[in-house]
Amino acid sequence: MNVNWGIRSRVILVAVLPMMVLAIVLTAFYMSSRLADIEDAYTARSTAFARQLVAASEYAVFSGNNDALQQLAAAMLAEDGVVGVMVMDRFGEILARSGKPASGIGFDKGLVTTSLSVSAGDTLRIIEPILPTRVELDDGLSAAVFESESAWQMPPVLGKVVIDLSRTHIDSKRAELLRTGVLTVFVVLIGTLALAASMSRGVSGPIRRVAAAVEKIGQGQFSERVPIVGGGSLRSLAEGVNEMAAELTSMHDEMNRRINEATAELRERKEEAERANMAKSRFLAAASHDLRQPMHALGLFIAELSQHKQNSNRERLIEQISASAEAMEDLLDSLLDISKLDAGVLEPSVRSFALQPIFERVAGAQQSFARERGLELRIRPTDQWALSDPVLIERILGNLLSNAIRYTPAGRIMLACRKRSEYLRIEVRDSGIGIPADARTIIFQEFVQLDNPERARDKGLGLGLAIVRRLTDLLGHRLDVRSSPGRGSVFAIEVSAGAPVADSPESSQTRTPGELTGIRIALVDDDPLALSAMNGLLRSWGCEVVAAHDATTLFDLLIADGRIPQAVICDFRLAEFGTGIEAIRAIRARFGSDLPAALITGDTGPDVLGLAHDAQLPLLHKPVRPARLRAILNRLITNCD
Amino acid sequence: MTSWLRARLPILLFMPLLLCVAGVRAAPAVLVVSSEMDGAYEQVANAITRELQLSDPAAAVDIVSREAFRARSLDGIRTIVTIGALAAGEVILAAPPMPVLHTLVPRETFARLASSTTRTGDSAIFVDQPADRQIAAIRAALPEWQRLALIAGPQTHELVAHLARIAGAEGFEVVVREIKSDRELFAAMQQIMSRPAVLLAVPDGEIFNSHTIQNILLTSYRQRSPVVGFSPAYVRAGALLALYATPAQIGKQAADAISSVLNGGRLPPPSHSHEYEVGVNLTVARSLGIHPRSAETIKSVLNRREIVE
Numbered sequence: 041m042n043v044n045w046g047i048r049s050r051v052i053l054v055a056v057l058p059m060m061v062l063a064i065v066l067t068a069f070y071m072s073s074r075l076a077d078i079e080d081a082y083t084a085r086s087t088a089f090a091r092q093l094v095a096a097s098e099y100a101v102f103s104g105n106n107d108a109l110q111q112l113a114a115a116m117l118a119e120d121g122v123v124g125v126m127v128m129d130r131f132g133e134i135l136a137r138s139g140k141p142a143s144g145i146g147f148d149k150g151l152v153t154t155s156l157s158v159s160a161g162d163t164l165r166i167i168e169p170i171l172p173t174r175v176e177l178d179d180g181l182s183a184a185v186f187e188s189e190s191a192w193q194m195p196p197v198l199g200k201v202v203i204d205l206s207r208t209h210i211d212s213k214r215a216e217l218l219r220t221g222v223l224t225v226f227v228v229l230i231g232t233l234a235l236a237a238s239m240s241r242g243v244s245g246p247i248r249r250v251a252a253a254v255e256k257i258g259q260g261q262f263s264e265r266v267p268i269v270g271g272g273s274l275r276s277l278a279e280g281v282n283e284m285a286a287e288l289t290s291m292h293d294e295m296n297r298r299i300n301e302a303t304a305e306l307r308e309r310k311e312e313a314e315r316a317n318m319a320k321s322r323f324l325a326a327a328s329h330d331l332r333q334p335m336h337a338l339g340l341f342i343a344e345l346s347q348h349k350q351n352s353n354r355e356r357l358i359e360q361i362s363a364s365a366e367a368m369e370d371l372l373d374s375l376l377d378i379s380k381l382d383a384g385v386l387e388p389s390v391r392s393f394a395l396q397p398i399f400e401r402v403a404g405a406q407q408s409f410a411r412e413r414g415l416e417l418r419i420r421p422t423d424q425w426a427l428s429d430p431v432l433i434e435r436i437l438g439n440l441l442s443n444a445i446r447y448t449p450a451g452r453i454m455l456a457c458r459k460r461s462e463y464l465r466i467e468v469r470d471s472g473i474g475i476p477a478d479a480r481t482i483i484f485q486e487f488v489q490l491d492n493p494e495r496a497r498d499k500g501l502g503l504g505l506a507i508v509r510r511l512t513d514l515l516g517h518r519l520d521v522r523s524s525p526g527r528g529s530v531f532a533i534e535v536s537a538g539a540p541v542a543d544s545p546e547s548s549q550t551r552t553p554g555e556l557t558g559i560r561i562a563l564v565d566d567d568p569l570a571l572s573a574m575n576g577l578l579r580s581w582g583c584e585v586v587a588a589h590d591a592t593t594l595f596d597l598l599i600a601d602g603r604i605p606q607a608v609i610c611d612f613r614l615a616e617f618g619t620g621i622e623a624i625r626a627i628r629a630r631f632g633s634d635l636p637a638a639l640i641t642g643d644t645g646p647d648v649l650g651l652a653h654d655a656q657l658p659l660l661h662k663p664v665r666p667a668r669l670r671a672i673l674n675r676l677i678t679n680c681d
Numbered sequence: 682m683t684s685w686l687r688a689r690l691p692i693l694l695f696m697p698l699l700l701c702v703a704g705v706r707a708a709p710a711v712l713v714v715s716s717e718m719d720g721a722y723e724q725v726a727n728a729i730t731r732e733l734q735l736s737d738p739a740a741a742v743d744i745v746s747r748e749a750f751r752a753r754s755l756d757g758i759r760t761i762v763t764i765g766a767l768a769a770g771e772v773i774l775a776a777p778p779m780p781v782l783h784t785l786v787p788r789e790t791f792a793r794l795a796s797s798t799t800r801t802g803d804s805a806i807f808v809d810q811p812a813d814r815q816i817a818a819i820r821a822a823l824p825e826w827q828r829l830a831l832i833a834g835p836q837t838h839e840l841v842a843h844l845a846r847i848a849g850a851e852g853f854e855v856v857v858r859e860i861k862s863d864r865e866l867f868a869a870m871q872q873i874m875s876r877p878a879v880l881l882a883v884p885d886g887e888i889f890n891s892h893t894i895q896n897i898l899l900t901s902y903r904q905r906s907p908v909v910g911f912s913p914a915y916v917r918a919g920a921l922l923a924l925y926a927t928p929a930q931i932g933k934q935a936a937d938a939i940s941s942v943l944n945g946g947r948l949p950p951p952s953h954s955h956e957y958e959v960g961v962n963l964t965v966a967r968s969l970g971i972h973p974r975s976a977e978t979i980k981s982v983l984n985r986r987e988i989v990e
Contacts, residue, residue, distance in 0.1 A: 099899055102896045171892075172893065172895060173892075173896075174891050175895050175919075176891060176914065177914040177915065196892055
C-alpha cells in the first residue's frame with residue numbers, strides 16, 4: 041500500500057474495497073446463476089413445447105393424419121423463438137415440416153426413446169420421442185389374464201418431434217443481464233465512493249482541523265488553537281498542539297523582545313557612525329576649501345610671475361614651483377573628481393564621436409612623460425566612432441595611459457581600438473610589471489599602488505584607476521583587465537560603436553587665448569589673496585577687471601565705472617551675500633539676466649556641486665588652473681555672442 | 682430335587698409323544714402356490730383362506746410362492762391350489778400326487794398346460810369369461826346394436842373365430858379383421874368401424890395393451906363406437922362395458938372346491954367362474970349418446986339365461 045496516502049484516501053479505501061469485492065463477487069455469482077437459470081428455463085420451455093407437440097400429435101401420428109400434423113407444426117412455429125418444426129414417424133420419415141429446421145445439426149435417424157437437446161451455433165434443437173399415452177390396465181386381474189404376455193414392456197415409439205429454437209432471444213437476454221450487472225456494479229461503486237467520501241470527512245475532519253491549525257502556526261499565527269473535540273488520542277493530539285502553540289508564542293515574544301533590543305542598539309551605533317561620517321565629511325570639505333584657497337592664489341601668482349621676464353635661474357625656480365603647484369593641483373583635482381563622482385552629480389553627455397582625435401590628444405598629452413621615462417608610446421590609427429561621453433572617455437584613457445607609463449619600466453605602450461560586432465574594445469597595452477591575479481580587484485580602490493610602498497610622489501597618487509572605475513560604472517562600459525606579472529597588462533573598455541556624424545564645431549579648448557583681450561570681467565572674492573591673484577592673471581590676459589571683495593562694493597564700482605561687465609566670476613562663499621549664487625542673481629537682476637557668470641569654490645562637498653548644478657552655473661574649484669579659467673571664459677563669452 | 686424329578690418324570694417322558702400328536706393335527710392340508718404374493722394373487726389367496734375357515738375350520742392352509750414351492754415338502758398335503766399361470770406351470774411340472782386346483786388362469790392357458798401332461802383329476806377356475814356369456818352380456822346391454830367388431834392378433838385368431846361364431850349365432854353382424862402388429866391397428870379399426878359397431882377387446886397383449894388402449898378408445902369414440910373390455914381397468918380407461926370375476930368370487934369358488942376334496946370328495950370339472958361382475962361406464966355412455974341397461978339388469982338377464990341353459 042502506498043504510504044503517501046492521506047487519511048481520507050485510506051478511509052475511502054477501507055470503505056470501498058470490501059464493498060467493491062462484495063459487489064463484484066455477488067454480481068458475478070447472481071449473474072452466473074441467473075444466466076444458468078435463463079438457460080435452464082429456455083431449455084425447459086423448449087422441451088415443454090416439444091412435449092406439447094408430442095402430446096398433440098400422438099393421435100395424429102397413430103392415425104397417420106399428416107394434415108393435422110402439418111397444422112400442429114405450423115401452430116408451433118408461431119411460438120416465440122421457434123424457427124423450425126419437424127414430425128417424423130418411427131422410421132425417420134418426415135410426416136410434417138414447418139419453418140426452416142437447421143440442416144447442420146445431425147441426429148440419429150433411428151428411434152429415440154428419451155428427450156434429447158442439441159445446441160449448435162445459435163440453434164437449440166429439441167428431439168422428443170412420441171410415446172403413446174399409457175393407460176394403466178394392470179389391476180392385477182388383467183395381469184393375471186395376460187400373464188404370458190406380461191414381458192411386453194417396451195413402449196412402442198410412434199415417432200419423434202424435432203423443434204429448432206433460435207438462441208438469439210436468450211443471447212439478447214444474456215447480454216441485457218450482463219449490461220445490467222455491470223451497470224449495477226458501477227452504480228454501487230459510485231454510491232460507495234460518495235458514501236465513503238462523506239464518511240471519511242467525518243473521520244478525517246478533526247485530524248484535518250489539527251493539520252490546518254498546525255499549518256497556520258507554522259505560518260506564524262501563534263494565536264491559532266485547535267478546538268478540543270472527542271477523546272483519546274484525538275484529544276491528546278489537540279491538547280499537545282495547543283500546548284506547543286502556547287510555547288511557541290512565548291518563545292516568539294521573547295525572541296522579538298531581544299531582536300528589538302539588538303535593533304535599537306544597532307540603530308544607535310549606526311547613527312553614531314553616520315554622525316562621525318558627517319563630521320569627517322564636514323572636516324574634509326572645510327579642509328579642502330581652506331587648502332584650495334591658497335592653492336588657487338598660488339597658481340595665479342605663479343602664472344602671473346611667469347608672465348614677467350626673469351633671469352634663467354629664477355625661471356627655473358618658477359618652473360619648479362609651478363610643477364609642484366601643478367602636482368598639488370592634480371592631487372586636489374583627483375580628490376575633487378572622486379568626490380564629484382561619489383556625489384552622483386555628474387551627468388554624462390552621450391553622443392557619437394570619432395576616436396582618432398581623442399587618441400591623438402591623449403597620446404600627445406602623455407608623450408613627453410613617456411619620453412622622459414624612455415618608453416615608446418604608440419597609437420594604432422582608427423576610423424571608428426564611439427557612442428559615449430567623449431570628455432569622460434578622454435579622461436579614462438588619459439588615466440589608463442598615465443597608469444601604464446608609471447608601471448612600465450621599459451618597453452612600449454600601445455593605445456588601440458578593435459571592432460567587436462556592435463562594440464568597440466579600446467585597449468591600453470603595456471609591457472610593464474603586470475598585476476598578480478589576487479590584486480586585480482584591489483587596484484581599483486583609492487590610494488592603492490602596487491609597486492609603491494614608499495609612496496614616491498612621481499609614481500602618482502593611486503587615484504587614477506579608482507576614477508576610471510567610477511567613470512566606466514557611470515557610463516555603463518565594461519572594464520576588463522588582463523595581465524600576467526612581468527609581461528605586461530591590458531586594460532580594456534568596451535564602448536558601443538557610434539555612427540559617424542558631421543563634424544562638430546571645434547572644441548573651445550582650441551580657441552586661442554588672445555581673444556580675451558579687452559573683455560570686461562566683474563570679479564568677487566572675499567579672500568583678498570585669491571582676489572588679487574585672479575585679478576593679476578586676468579589682467580595679464582588683457583582683460584579689464586572690476587574686482588571687489590563683496591557684491592555691494594562691486595555694485596558701487598560698476599556704477600562708478602558706468603559700463604556693463606561681459607562676464608562675472610564670483611566666489612561661492614561670501615561673508616555678506618551668503619552664497620555666490622545669490623550674488624550672481626543680484627548682479628544679473630541689475631545688469632541683465634543673460635549675463636555670463638561662473639562660480640569659484642574651494643568646497644569639494646556634494647552640496648555645493650548640487651547647488652551650482654541647480655543654478656545652471658559652471659563651477660570652478662580652487663585652485664583654478666589658468667588654462668581651465670580661460671576655457672570657461674571663452675565658452676561663456678562665445679555662448680553669449 | 683430328586684422327589685421333584687420323580688414326581689414329574691412321567692410328564693417329561695410323555696412330552697415328545699404329546700408334541701408329535703399335536704404336530705400331526707396341525708399339518709396343513711391345503712397348500713396354496715401363488716405366482717406372485719401381492720395384488721389380485723394375494724386377494725385370491727386371502728379369499729380362499731377366509732372361505733375355508735368358514736366352511737371347514739379344521740383345515741390348515743399354507744400359502745407359498747412358487748419359488749418356495751420347489752423346496753417344500755408335500756407331506757400331509759391333501760390338495761394344492763395354484764394362483765396364476767406361472768404357479769400352475771410350476772406345479773404341473775412338479776407332478777404332485779394329490780389333486781391340484783388351478784385358479785386365475787385363462788382358459789387357453791389351462792388347455793395348453795393340460796395337454797402337456799397325462800394327469801387327471803386336476804381342475805381349474807378360469808379367470809376369463811366364457812365367450813357366450815360375453816356375447817350375451819353385449820346383447821343384454823345394447824339390444825339395439827347389431828354390429829360387432831373383432832380384431833385378431835397372431836395369438837388370438839382362434840379365440841376371435843370362436844367369438845365370431847357365437848356372435849353370429851346370436852344374430853350379430855360380425856366384422857373381423859386380422860392384423861400382424863399394432864401398426865395396422867388404426868387402418869383395421871377405420872375399416873371395421875366405418876359404420877358404428879361394438880368393438881369387443883380380446884386378451885391379446887400385442888393389440889390391446891396399456892399403450893394402445895388410449896388410441897383404440899379415441900378411435901372408436903371418433904367412430905361413435907363403444908368398446909367392451911374384459912377387466913374393471915378397461916371400464917375405468919373408457920370402455921363402455923366389461924364382464925369380470927373378482928378375486929373374492931374366484932377365491933370363494935376355489936374354497937368350495939377344496940372343501941369337497943377335504944371332505945373326501947373330488948374336484949369339480951374345470952369351469953369359468955360361476956359368479957362375476959358387470960362394469961358399466963355411464964360417462965362414456967353419455968359421451969357416445971348410448972343408453973345401456975344397468976349392470977343389475979344385465980346380470981339378472983344373464984342369470985336367467987344361464988339357469989335356462
